[in-house]
Amino acid sequence: MTRWFRSYWAEEDTWFYFEVxxxxxxxxxxxxxxxxxxxxxxxxxxxxxxxxQAGTLADYEATFGATAEVPVHEWDAHEPQDLxxxxFEAVWITARATCQARARARSTHGA
Incomplete structure (x- = not known):
């Protein structure tokens, strides 16, 4: 069963949203x-x-980042809040659009 939750990590001042x-x-x-x-x-x-597999991982990570590489039960999720x-989808759509726009801006400015 798919699960969605978010977790705030104060030491990084970051909200992490997960679909697992x-x-x-x-x-x-x-x-x-x-x-x-x-x-x-x-x-x-x-x-x-x-x-x-396509050999374009560096480009993908520069645009979208990466996901956690271990199952969530193997790390501390910092008081997860179910979604x-x-x-989740509303946050995903907004974040994806921002990542894509940032990538377009980088390619336009030669960075």
Whole structure:
């Protein structure tokens, strides 16, 4: 069963939003940084794996970041707060658009 939750890590001033599968593996992950919750990552494990196999992982990670590489039950989730699929999806869509816009801006400015 898919589960969605978020967790705040004060030491990094970051909200982590997770979609995890029945085995606890992260399938999608969003990171929102600082007081303005600026998206820093919006990664999909399926896309990450496809990019790895295609040899484009560096580009993918530069645009979208990466997901956690261990099941969630193997780390401290800092007081997870359950989310609905709809709540997660709203954050996901916004973060993805921000990551894509940032990547376009980098390519336009030669960075």
């Amino acid at each position: 599968d029945a085995d606890g593996w992260v399938t999608r992950q969003v990171e929102l940084h600082g007081p303005f919750e600026k998206p820093g990552a919006a990664a999909s494990s399926t896309e990450w794996e496809a990019a790895r 609905t699929a709809k709540e």
